Amino acid sequence: MSNQPQFFSPLTQKEKIASDNISLELIDFLGKINVRLKEDDVQARDAVEKYLTYSLPKSAGEVTGNNETRVLWLGPNEYLLLSEDEKKDNVINGLREILSDLFCAIIDVSDYYLTMRLSGPKSIEVLTKACPLNFDQYLTKGNSCAQSYISKATVLIDRLSDDLVFDISVRWSFADYLWDWLADSSNEFIFSEK
Amino acid sequence: MSNQNRTIYGGKVNREKPINFVFNGKSYIGYQGDTLASALLANDVHLIGRSFKYHRARGILTAGSEEPNAIVQLGLGARTEPNIRATEVELYEGLEASSQNCWPSVNFDIGAMNNFLSRIFPAGFYYKTFKWPPSMWLFYEHFIRKAAGLGQSPTAKNPDRYEQKFYYTDITIVGGGISGLLAALGAGRSGCKVLLIDENPELGGYLLDYNFSINEKDGKKWLKKIIEELDGLANVTILKRTTAMGYYDYNYLTALEKVTNHHVEFSNTLPRERYWRIRSKKVILAQGAFERPLVFADNDRPGIMMASAGQKYLSRYGVLPGKSVVLFTNNDHAYLTAFEFVEKGAKVTVVDTRDLLNARISEKCKLLNIKVFKSYSVIKTYGDKKVNRIEIQQVDKNQNQLTGEVENIHTDCVLMSGGWNPAVQLFSQSRGKLKYDLKINTFVPDKIIENQKIIGSNNGQFNLQENLNESFEAGIAAANELNFNSVEKVNWTGKEEIEFTHSDVEPYMLGKKKVTKGSKHFIDFQNDVTAADIFLAQREGYISVEHTKRYTTTGMGTDQGKTSNVNALALMSHIHNKPVDEIGHTTFRPPYAPQTIGAIAGRSVDKLFDPVRKTSIHEWHVENKAVFEDVGQWKRPYYFPQNKEDIHQAVKRECLAVRNSLGILDASTLGKIDLQGPDAAKFLNMIYTNAWSKLEIGSCRYGLMCNEHGMIFDDGVTSRLGENHYHMTTTTGGAARVMSWLEEFLQTEWLDMKVFCTSVTEQWAVLSISGPNSRKFLEDLTNIDLSKENFPFMKFREGEVCGVKARIFRISFTGELSYEVNVPARYGRYVWEKFMEHGKKYNITPYGTETMHVLRAEKGFIIVGQDTDGSVTPSDMNMDWIVSKKKEDFLGKRSYTRSDTVRHDRKKFVGLLVNDKKTILPEGSHIVEKALKQPPMKMLGHITSSYYSPTLGYPIALAMLKDGISKMGEQVVVPLMNGKIIEATVTDTIFYDKEGKRNNE
Structure with a gap:
């Protein structure tokens, strides 16, 4: 181990999802x-x-x-x-x-939240499985944000662009749970490509 | 012989695609497009199951979700499901189903003896078993429990996936029959977002089964075109096989979509069902209506079904349920079915309750050689497992009795039609008010509460022509009301061979004198409720409609009275000689139809059941074999067993390590709130019971938070970081509650206070090091001067630890020299590992919450929520020292002068030492004045915390004891559940280092 302090995030060990329909990746510390x-x-x-x-x-x-x-x-x-x-x-x-x-x-609060990025044509379908926001009304375009919950974790969703790219920030302690939830919910869209 | 009841041509099943299925162990063949019910009827299987109470032979009554009789056990193993309506199950290859409520088989069912014993099972018999003699209940219960319930629950874990979906739309239309389709078209053409829900696999509803014309052309072709246009509209979403289950306030609906239930193979990725939560600006209800049965003796035999069901089996599935058919009706419209049956080769006889018949219908009956008995009623039926003969008799309406000769008709199928009941369940769930319509003898929607429309036969409007244009316009109007553009109206001319008019349904209900003894006139088929049961309930005083329902169970079960309710109410009206309106109706509640619990749980199962909150050091704990404890949603290390240690051995080792050298605890879960603003000190003065004005920068102070009643609700240490900047800590479980508490007072009471509160709980990893070697240990790793002079107890310093910017709080929950090292969460694990590495020479020992609890108990430190329970004041906890006498005001202050909080005999916090120096008193044990052989005993208090103290070598306990302070040194007794009585001495709460020297080192 070097003497330089080492970062650790619970999401670094997660397998990221990259498919045409849906992608899920970890965003480095901001x-x-x-x-x-x-x-x-x-x-x-x-x-x-x-x-x-x-x-x-x-x-x-x-x-x-x-x-x-x-x-x-x-x-x-x-x-x-x-x-x-x-x-x-x-x-x-x-x-x-x-x-x-x-x-x-x-x-x-850089360590209070961890951020994961959900993107792809099916991202709203994944989110609406467990997020009660009305996506016809909120987060309809780039540079908009909203706080809500996804299943049982409170989240801050930041839509980065008019393309379907969402940075989802969640309290550190819920990050593992939320990642697993999003990965699970993305499942059907990954497989449906094959 | 297979499919012997299938007509030579006709129906919409795909005869090219045979499907194999098994019912009660026997193989059959149906066709693609069949339901289980239609395929069974096609194969001449009429006996489907046994009834709930009397085990009577039952067949198929309806062709839809309202089916009360044909409920089966579907599927095998982990996927088996009870109480499935055979009328709703789409046939798939390899389907396996079996009858319910029969043993050893549906043909020979021992339970059927209940039918002959029915006199001892009258309505309310279950309740009567409670009454007398009381000692018998235990005897009855054994048998009742065994007999209760229908079908078998799967015992294995559900292997299927269930999803959920939140959905917002402008208009939700429930029902994809003609009314719903046209409303969807009107709204859809206007451009608004439309969700159309239908529970069937195919849109079209009623019109799929009947012949009709639009603008004098084939109606079915027109219907196809309408559906095609809807399919092409991007703003219209159509959900088939989806049942609207609940209708809640402000147009919030839930619906269950069957996604793969009907698939042959289960998908690994697609859900079996999807549970929709829909918020809709407007709702249009177009659910249609259910045909109403007629009540006569033994009206429940297999082979007796609704006329509309017969129509559906014949025209949609090409199944002729009988060849010698009797239609028993009180209205014109059902004659359409009689004509259809004759056309497909059946011989039909009509028994009509009315004396006058429309001339055109009379003529056609003559033409088709249909014999019509006018002003007649079916009075009894015969046939063991299927109807084979009926008796009819003339009705004298004036006398309300039967008259003349009893005539016999041999038959293999009785179709009945008592008129139609609009499906008002959802409307009623949405608080819509109903009224009784005397013309069609049923409840119809009256007053709408939600932003809603209700159309078509759902609204009591059965005429095709009226429905066509009204429904389309309702769709346009709904869109208009949401500010969408109008579209052109269309005038369709729709015709059925027999038009439905309101005047042709005769109010024919079973009269008192028509109840014949020795036979059963079923009102509610599923719950075996007969007309006699309704009479009995009225005689026994259950005359409120809600009481009648519960006493007789009419309207309960999987069908929730969809076929039975109106007949039960009409009979009550008849008995009491009151209009049905005055009888009223029972409350309709969600769900509309049975629904799987799996769909409600969705993906919140297994590891996603509830969030597991983890600290930044969590993985280290896992790797080092910590045993975890749930604290709220957090996982905290409980203890760290080494080799084969049990909890006692591990905790002992951990405690001694802290007392003698060095321990380390992950305290990251503590709530942390950043407070900033010129009024922060003033705010703390109000929130805490003690004084904060004079706390110096760089100092820490313990505080108790009380509610307005003066009761302790949280505690923690708050430190002053800067002039107007404080760092508050809360209990792990109380963090969110405290944050809300602070915001509540800032936002509603003290609006002028300038303070910002921000949660920073997860920003910091907290490594609490404790023990006599902690200073020596930490000195090597930080640039902060840890000397006693520079960094005394209850101070805070900032600097670097292991090269990471850190905040160190010198506070102690163990009574030992301690430092709480806070580093940004991302470095938590790194610093922890550095500590472990560097701490080897001090035998650094990670410890868990159990050791933390023992150590703090040795010091008499309270745990809010364990030693307190929301009903104790600081004074009760001997903490008067922390309640300011000088402060003008703070939360809870006014309550400390109440007579109840100042009385002396309140329970006080004390220590207890057992006299045998051995027994660890169970937490929660009662302290009594005098131990008796059995309760009641006069209680003096209870044990709140109890542990073996490794430091002291004997057990210690904390307790709440009445007037405890004046009982110091006295003896008390604690009776245990095992009968032992333990004697103990009341002591001070501090068991170790009373002077508090160790943490001041």
């Missing part, structure tokens, strides 16, 4: 930063937007971002900022600095 500020706190909002160089999402399910970071709307006073893993400390420190006198909370 910087995940929980940002709390009051919706109507113009000063804090402006400061964050200036730092990010783009607007924070304004309504439920909205996602904004640029090449470096991406912000998901989680609740009226809550956002999830995604960045490259290596850059997260810079972002956290940068935000804390510009917000130092303001009422806010910038919290590193």
Whole structure:
């Protein structure tokens, strides 16, 4: 074992699924930063937007971002900022600095969630087996997100593009269960190709 | 001879494709497209099973899901299923089925003696066995349990896969008969998202079986075109073989789709069934209607079936169920079936309850040589295993009695039609109100509650012409109401040879004087409820419709009274001489039809039954043979046995390692909440009972959380990380509850408080190291100065551990020198392994929750939820020291002045030492004032925690004891379940290191 601290994720041992209909893979660790500020706190909002160089999402399910970071709307006073893993400390420190006198909370939750990517033409069919969201109404296009549950795990689903690509974040402790669930539910679409 | 009852031509079965199947051990051949029922009738098998109570011979009554009689055991081994309607089972190669409720065989059934003993099994006989004499119940029970239930449950694990599906749509249409199809077409053409559900393998419903014309052309061709158009509409989804089971508030429906039930081979990937959960903006009910039986003596023999069923067997399956047929009817429409039977070569006699007959029908009967007995009733039937003769007699309507000569007719099949009952089950589930329609003698929909339409015969409208245009327009209107564009209306002209008009159904119900003794007039076929049972229930005072149902069991079972309900109500109306409306009807509840539990469970089975929450170090525990304990959904190591240790040996070794050198515990499951904001301290002051204003940055403090009633509901250590920044820990099981609790108060009570709470439970792996060597051990692995001066007890420091950024809390749940090392979850396993490697020289010992419990009990630390139960205050736990006297307010404060919380004889937390120094008292044992030979004994308290203490060498226990503090040093007795009485001494709760020196080292 080297002296460099080693990462560990329960999903690295999972066999990924790659087929024409449905794919399921693990997403490497990302910087995940929980940002709390009051919706109507113009000063804090402006400061964050200036730092990010783009607007924070304004309504439920909205996602904004640029090449470096991406912000998901989680609740009226809550956002999830995604960045490259290596850059997260810079972002956290940068935000804390510009917000130092303001009422806010910038919290590193990079390990709180694990993220898996479900994609392919059958991905909505897999999700609707156990997720009660109305996919005609939510997550209908890229850059939208929603929180719901899949079977018995609460999830944050981030639709990355108009193509059917969904990044599903789940609390670390539920990741093993959720992966197994999605893999099991994908089964019929993998085999149906043959 | 095979398929002897098959007509020479006709029907829609594929005669090119024979299918082999087995019934009661005998092989038969049917055709593709048959149901089990049609194939059995084709092979002249009429005796299908035995009835529930009297074991009477029963055949096939209907041709659909309402079937009460022909219920069979289907399949073998793990896939065997009881109570399957033969009328619904699509025939597949190799199908095996058998009769139920008979032994040794359906032909010779010992239980049939019940039929002759029926006088001792009247309605409510089961309840009567409870009454008298009381001692007999144990005797009866043995036999009743044995006789109860129909069919056999499989004993092996279900090998099939069941899936579920959430679905949203604009309009859900239940029923794919003519009304449903046209509504779907109207809505579908408008462009809205339509889901059409039908329980049959083929769309078309009633019209598949009857001849009709549209615009004076063959109706069947027109029907085919309509279905083709629907198939082509991308916005229309059609689910065949799918039964709508439940209709809940706000148009939430559940439906069961049979995906591969009818397949010859089971699929490994496709589910057997799929359970749909549907949310729909609008629902259109178009479920049609069930034909109603007529009630007469011995109306249950094989060979007696509904006229519409006869029609279906003949026209859809090409099966002629009898050659010498009697039609017993009270309406015009059933004559269509008589004509059809004559056309296919049967001899038909009609017994009609009415005295006047439509001239056109009279003429046609003459033409076809059908003899019609007007104003007659069937009064009795004969035939052992199949009907072979009936008796008829004239009815004097004014006197409500039978009159004149009894006439005999020899027959092999009786078709009966008592009119039609709309299938109002789902409508009624959706809280729709029903009214009784005197013209057609049945309940019809009245008031709609949900955003819903109900159309066609489901709405009591049986006329084809009316239905065509109304249904199509209902579909358009529904789409319109959802803001979809209108489409052009169409005018179809539909005709049946005999039009259904509302005036031609005679209200013919069995009159009092028509009940003949010694024979049974069945109302509910499946539950063997007779007219006499309904009379008896009324005589015995069960006159509410709900009481009658439960007393007689009418309307229960797999068919839920689809054929029996209205007749039972009509008879009650007759008995009480009250309109049926005033009798009312029983409540319809989901499911609409029997449904597999497997489908409700879906994939939540086996390892997916419930989430197993795992920490980031979990796999190490598995590899090192931890025995796990469930804590909520978490798996936590319980203990780590070495070699062949049992739990006691392992826990002893683990405890001593912590007390003497070094132990390590995975404490990652503790709830963790990040609190930030200028009002965080103020908030903590309200949430916890103690004071938080003066906690310095870098310090930790233990807190008790109480509810408004002052009762303890969680505890944990909260540390101040920065000026306005705190890190709260909660119990493992209480994490979610505490988070909601905090948010509830922030969002509903203290809106002006500036605090953000964020769950960070899984962000951190928590490695708790404990024992006298823990400082020495950790010093080598961190850049933090661990000296007593720099890092005393109840402080928090940040730095690096094994090269990983870490937070260390110097807190202790064991009473030993301890450090709780928090690292980001991804490094949890890495740091743990480094600890194990480096800790070898201290014999580092991983320990589980049991050792944790023992160690904390030795120190008298409470476990919320084990030592407390939601009814204890801090004072009850001797923790007055943690309740601030100075704070103006906090949650629970007002309750500490209530007379009940201040009284002295409340149960208090104490320690107990058994006098024999041996017995480990079972947790939950009662402490009594005086041990008696048997309960009741006056109880003084109970044991909350009890262990053998390896450190002390004898057992210790914690208990809640009435007025316990003033009982210090006194003796108490604890009677055990095995009869032993154990004496113990009341002590302080701290058994070890009372001064608390060790964790302050």
